[in-house]
Amino acid sequence: MTPSSTQPEACPDCGAPLQAIKLFAHGPESLVGLALDSDVTFYTADGAERGTWSGKYTIDGQVQAYMCTSCRRIFLYGEPVQE
Numbered sequence: 148m149t150p151s152s153t154q155p156e157a158c159p160d161c162g163a164p165l166q167a168i169k170l171f172a173h174g175p176e177s178l179v180g181l182a183l184d185s186d187v188t189f190y191t192a193d194g195a196e197r198g199t200w201s202g203k204y205t206i207d208g209q210v211q212a213y214m215c216t217s218c219r220r221i222f223l224y225g226e227p228v229q230e
């Protein structure tokens with residue numbers, strides 16, 4: 148994952164480099180200690196509702212996450228879906 152031209156090269160707070168990170172939701176663990184983790188990859192409009200038949204949200208775009216290597220602030224960027 149490489150930053151696009153809209154993303155800062157360095158942390159705007161302290162100037163240190165940003166590194167790409169992966170956000171995920173940690174699923175509940177089963178009786179044998181296994182969990183189903185999910186990547187937090189997409190976004191949709193605030194207030195969006197799940198599809199009646201699919202149960203899924205409409206994908207408006209993808210989320211890219213970066214963390215400052217010094218102050219650990221996390222930055223999120225949206226990449227709209229190309230239509």
Ligand SMILES: [Zn+2]
Pocket residue numbers: 158159160161162163215216217218219220
């Ligand atoms: Zn920083």
